[in-house]
Amino acid sequence: MNEPSESGTDEVDPKLLEILVCPLTKGPLTYDRENQELISETARLAYPIREGIPIMLVEEARGLDDD
Amino acid sequence: MDYDKTAMPAAYDRARTYQPEVLRLWLEAISLEVPKTEVDHIIDFGCGTGRYSGPLSVHFDAELTGIEPSEKMLAEASAKAPSDRVRFCRAAGEALPLADGCADLVFISMVLHHLADPARAAMECGRTLRPGGRLALRTGSTEQSVSYPYIPFFSGLLEIIRERLPSRARIRQLFEDAGLELASHRVIKHQFAASWPAYADKLALRADSFLASLPDPAFNTGLDALRAHAEEQDPGKPIREDIDFFVFRKPAA
Numbered sequence: 004m005n006e007p008s009e010s011g012t013d014e015v016d017p018k019l020l021e022i023l024v025c026p027l028t029k030g031p032l033t034y035d036r037e038n039q040e041l042i043s044e045t046a047r048l049a050y051p052i053r054e055g056i057p058i059m060l061v062e063e064a065r066g067l068d069d070d
Numbered sequence: 071m072d073y074d075k076t077a078m079p080a081a082y083d084r085a086r087t088y089q090p091e092v093l094r095l096w097l098e099a100i101s102l103e104v105p106k107t108e109v110d111h112i113i114d115f116g117c118g119t120g121r122y123s124g125p126l127s128v129h130f131d132a133e134l135t136g137i138e139p140s141e142k143m144l145a146e147a148s149a150k151a152p153s154d155r156v157r158f159c160r161a162a163g164e165a166l167p168l169a170d171g172c173a174d175l176v177f178i179s180m181v182l183h184h185l186a187d188p189a190r191a192a193m194e195c196g197r198t199l200r201p202g203g204r205l206a207l208r209t210g211s212t213e214q215s216v217s218y219p220y221i222p223f224f225s226g227l228l229e230i231i232r233e234r235l236p237s238r239a240r241i242r243q244l245f246e247d248a249g250l251e252l253a254s255h256r257v258i259k260h261q262f263a264a265s266w267p268a269y270a271d272k273l274a275l276r277a278d279s280f281l282a283s284l285p286d287p288a289f290n291t292g293l294d295a296l297r298a299h300a301e302e303q304d305p306g307k308p309i310r311e312d313i314d315f316f317v318f319r320k321p322a323a
Binding site for chain 2: 016023024025026029050057061063
C-alpha cells in the first residue's frame with residue numbers, strides 16, 4: 004500500500020511536512036502514508052493528499068468522527 | 071472568481087506571457103527591497119499557475135511553498151515542476167496551513183481582488199512571517215488600474231474594476247491592521263504587450279477576471295472596437311499597464 008508510485012512523486016515533500024499545520028486550528032498534523040492523508044487530531048479532520056499535493060481545505064477534508 | 075469553474079487556467083499564462091526582461095525587472099524590484107541573504111523560505115501566496123514560483127526560488131536561492139485554492143491552476147503550476155525546492159499545496163489564503171513565523175518573504179501577485187476576506191488573509195500573512203520578514207505585494211489599485219488602455223473599449227468594465235480593486239489607502243490599512251509596517255510603495259512600469267495588436271490578442275483570451283465578468287456582448291463589442299483601434303496604431307508602440315508594488319515588514323519582536 005505504501006509503495007512509492009512509479010513516478011515517485013506521490014509522496015509529500017518532507018520539507019513541506021515540517022511546516023504544514025492544520026489550517027483550522029494551526030495544530031500539528033500526522034502523516035498517514037498508507038491512506039495518503041494528513042490527520043489533524045485537534046480539528047478531528049483528515050486532509051487528503053492527491054498526487055503528492057496536500058489539499059488543506061476544510062471542505063475537502065474527511066471528518067474523523069463521521070462514520 | 072472560482073477559476074475551477076472556468077477554462078481560464080489553461081489560457082492564463084498565454085494571456086500573460088512575459089518577456090524574460092519583464093520577469094527579471096520584477097525579481098530585481100523585489101530583491102532591491104528584500105536582501106537575498108535574508109531569505110531562505112518564500113511563500114508564494116495565491117501562486118496560480120506558478121509563473122513566479124520557480125523564478126523566485128532561483129533568484130533568492132530559497133525554498134518556496136506555493137499556496138493556491140484552485141485545483142486547475144495548481145495542476146498548471148505542478149506541470150512546470152521547476153525544482154525540488156518548490157512545492158505546492160492547495161489551501162485558502164484566509165486559512166494558511168503553514169506554521170507561525172515559517173517564512174522570510176511572502177509574495178502576493180494580483181491576488182487581493184480574489185480574496186473573500188482580505189483582512190483575514192492579511193492576518194495570515196502576518197502570522198506566517200517571521201519577525202523582520204517581508205511581504206512583497208504586486209497588485210492593481212483603483213488609482214492605477216483605471217488608467218489601463220483597454221478599459222474605455224469595454225462598456226461596464228470601469229465600474230467592475232472600481233468595485234473590486236482596493237484603493238492604495240485601503241491596501242496599506244489592510245496590512246497595517248495585520249501588524250505589518252509599510253516599508254515602501256512605488257509604481258513599476260510594466261510592459262504588458264509589444265504592440266496594440268499583440269495587446270488585443272492577449273485580451274481576446276479573456277483570461278482576466280474583470281473581462282470574464284462582463285456579459286458576452288459587451289466583451290465582443292469591446293474587443294472589436296479595440297481591434298479596430300489597434301490597426302490604426304503605430305505597430306512598434308508597446309502597451310504598458312503599470313503596477314503598484316508595496317513592501318511591508320513585520321516588526322522585529
